[in-house]
Amino acid sequence: MRPLTDSIEAFIKSLLDEGQEQVDVQRNELAQYFRCAPSQITYVLSTRFTPDHGYVIESRRGGGGYIRIVRLRESPGSNLLYLINKRIGEAISRQDCDAIISQLNENDVITDNEAGLMRAAISGDAINLPVAFKDALRAGVLRAMLLQLAGRIKGEDE
């Protein structure tokens, strides 16, 4: 018999195939539907809906809580998924970050102002830490921002 993980994965993908870039689900509801432990849902999401696979997850707890699955899109000339999954590793230098940001800016993936914000975020002037450590933190910040870019919904701003 096909394992539950596969069914759950397929089910979520079918939801996303209805043209939407994202779906909200309730963990308990889904678990009930598949008659499994709620943590099973978490397991599927964390093994099949990672940035590697082209997805990001957001969630909210408490009453009215939900899990939102966002399918990342590849905007022209951006290479966002490559940057997120391959180019940035565990650590990245400031210069390399700058280069990436400039390239995104030149390809009109981000505005001048956004590029400025991103450079500020990865500058890390203030912190007095070993370079290796800084580079690791910078990698995290840059990756998070690129994930946000990849998750943007078309025409969301203005």
Next chain:
Amino acid sequence: MRPLTDSIEAFIKSLLDEGQEQVDVQRNELAQYFRCAPSQITYVLSTRFTPDHGYVIESRRGGGGYIRIVRLRESPGSNLLYLINKRIGEAISRQDCDAIISQLNENDVITDNEAGLMRAAISGDAINLPVAFKDALRAGVLRAMLLQLAGRIKGEDE
């Protein structure tokens, strides 16, 4: 189902969107309208209408009592300086950051997309560090981004 908090928040904001800088509401009346406990209103106000969010609350008890919600519309410049020099200290929580970013967004200092980028930058999901340490790093990242905002020159973006 959308939690009540969100509806109440939206309702209050819609009242403020009618051009007024402030609204007076009666807590019991609002609670009746939403069929919830009066303290629910208090909860919404204290979690979504704080000074960080750009609001202040005044109230009076007793007969004819009311709750006044005032939206602060400070000049973006001075507000930024305050945030940079006073509000952010050595450390800041994620929640507080979120509130500040929302406020900048609502006051049109930053676009929706920029708000998204900033939230991503301060999220620090990936790194596994003691909370106190994270909060200190976050303060640095947020401050750097606010400085960038402060330094924006009119007409810099196309």
Next chain:
DNA sequence: ATACTATGAATATCAAAGATAGTCAAAAAT
């Protein structure tokens, strides 16, 4: 009139209960 008190009408506070989702390690299945 003036001061004091009682009453009713609001809001504030705070802790507990409810509703979600996350984590992690162990058990089960493949």
Next chain:
DNA sequence: ATTTTTGACTATCTTTGATATTCATAGTAT
């Protein structure tokens, strides 16, 4: 071995209710 599945425990957010506090007004005594 690796992947799946479960369950106990934790974290976070919402909702409620009991109790305390504050204010306005009316009444009462002097």
